[in-house]
Amino acid sequence: MSIKRALVSVSNKEGLVPFVQALAEQGVEIISTGGTSKALQEAGVKVTGISEVTGFPEIMDGRVKTLHPMIHGGLLAVRENESHVQQMKENGISPIDLVVVNLYPFKETIAKENAAFEDAIENIDIGGPSMLRSAAKNHAYVTVIVDPADYSKVLEEVQQNQEVSDETRKKLAAKTFRHTAAYDALIAEYLTSMVEEENPESFTVTYEKKQDLRYGENPHQKAAFYKAPLGTKTSIAQAEQLHGKELSYNNINDADAALQIVREFTDPAVVAVKHMNPCGVGTGSSVEEAFARAFEADPVSIFGGIIASNVEIxxxxxxxxxxxxxxxxIAPSFSDEAKEILTKKKNIRLLTLELGEDKKQEKKLTTVRGGLLVQDEDAYGLDQANISVPTKREPTEKEWEDLKLAWKVVKHIKSNAIVLTKDQMTIGVGAGQMNRVGAAKIAIEQAGEKAQGSALGSDAFFPMNDTVEAAAKAGITAIIQPGGSVKDEDSIKKADEYGIAMVFTGVRHFKH
Structure with a gap:
């Protein structure tokens, strides 16, 4: 469709003036509003004010200006419908062929620290989405642009062909409805949180594409990476890449797993992850000490792994x-010397990310075929737990330190999960097993002789005393687990029989 008349009203004025100037040179009449009209006039573009078109002033602080039949009639009329054309003539309505609109900065407003509710409400655009939806619905006759990135494509077609192709109009219409849907989803999410609605009747979320990925979990699967518009700063989606080839689907998943674990620590800590599970976790007085322990925990599995540190490398x-x-x-930063050493390796990815305290809680979304599971993040810490010691012996000071480490790590391991810790490091990890004693046997086998005098953490209670029996035979001296089994007493008796100190937390950390 040829473009003779355009309505332009934008908050983001990036690239606007040269685009509109080029349209005007093609003989396109420009209609505009408020600040957009002023900016175009200052640039020497002849502009028809919106009030000149509607015959009605902009009122209520600009809340009402484009919601008028002279605008929406010009957007929604079916040009090949004789009745529509006749009604346009009778009411003095002229068609509008191009709409260039982007919306009030709602996201930017609520992103501000201590953003006022009143400011958020004022930045909910009404007229803009209405014009966009009208234009996108009638895309058979109207071209609609919401993104400055599309200016050049539209202009090229207008200059070469004096019209915009059907294919381009359809693509722009689809993009427009994605844009308005995302905008409304963000508003809905904000207002829903304001009224503290836990599980609304419909669940609307929106994400912004960060990058296309080469492939998904496997080369035959297509994939992309999206980020939450106002997501936590401690997300892998917010990381800055300093070096190396682009991240893969599996890299991102593993990096996220590593970050979730390392955020548990305040002292220097290093986490090594393979296939979403930690193969080694170490803490220490320095980053090199922490890494040495993470490496020692499993020097085989760490090969090709993902490393996360909570302090500078x-x-x-x-x-x-x-x-x-x-x-x-991944680390908060790298010293200049560290960067010089590591960037000698061509393909290693170096990422920086703020890892300070982030109290923002996000919903955990898990897709199932044809559905979505939504739950709170598992942000429950040991300091919130109802700690009790049901055994005759209480843990020693050293055992407490090992137990705390085990508990911080085991909550992030695929269930059924068992973790053995000793001397500020993991020494055995049993993950994703169909029964708990099987997970314990894997962790114990990995630890070998190091299991003597170690601590064991379990993500859920012991249904039988066989895990305690296996732990005792391996020389494990302390256990931390949720408790709550109908057979807790059997496990307590077995622990007392071997002199094991056992701690109940009352908190389960299943991770499927």
Whole structure:
């Protein structure tokens, strides 16, 4: 369809003036509102004010200006419908062929610290989405643009063909409805949180594309990475990549898993992850000490792993890390010396990310075929738990430290999960098993002789005393678990029989 008349009203004025100037040079009449009209006039573009078209002033602080039959009639009329054309003539309505609109900055407003509710409400656009939806519905005759990135494509077609193709109009219409849907979803999410509605009758969320991915979990699967518009700052989606090839689908999943674990710690900590589970976690007085322990925890599985640190990577740690093949290293920062050492490896990805305290809780979304499961994040910490010691012996000070480490790690491991810890590091991890004693046997086998004097953490209660029996035979001296089984007493008796100190938390950490 040819473009003779355009309505332009934007908040984001990036690239607007040259685009509209080029349209005007093609003989297109420009209609505009408020600040957009002023900006175009200052640039020397002849503009028809919206009030000149509607015959009605902009009122109520600009809340009402485009909601008028002279506008929407010009947008919605079916040009090949004789009745529509006749009604346009009778009412003095002229068709509008192009709409260039982007919306009030609602997202930017609520992103501000201590954003006022009143400001958020005032930045809910009404006229803009209405014009966009009208134009997109009638895309057979109207071209609609919501994104400055599309200016050049439309202009090219207008200059070459004096019209915009059907294919382009359809694509722009689809993009417009995605845009308005995302805008409304963000408003709905904000207002729903304001009234503290837990599980609304419909669940609307929106995400913005961060990047296309080469493929998904496997090369035959297509994939892309999206980020929440106002997501937590401690998300992998917010990380800055300093070096290396682009992240893959599996890299992102593993990096997210590593970040969730390392955020549990305040002292220097390093987490190594393979296939969404930690293969080694170490803490220490320095990052190099923490990495040495994470490496020692499982020097085989760490090969090709993802590393996350909660403190800066220094030269000493970087040197040790450079000696093995790692896919990714994530940290708040890298010293200049560390970057020099690590960037010698062409493909290793180095990412920086703010890892300070982030109290923002996000919903955990899990898709099932044809449906979606929604739950709160598992942000429950040991300091919130109702700790009790049902055994005759209480843990020693050292055992308490090992138990705390085990509990911080086991909540992030696929269930059924068992973790063994000792001397500020994991020494055995049993993940994703169909029975709990099976997970314990895997962790114990991995730990070998190191299991002597270690602590065991379990993500859920013991249905029988067989896990305690296996732990005792391996020389484990302390256990932390939720408790709550009908057979708790059997496990307590078995622990007392072997002199094991056992702690109940009252909190389960299943992770499927």
């Amino acid at each position: 220094n030269a000493a740690a970087a040197q040790k890390m450079s000696e093995i093949f790692l896919e990714i290293i």
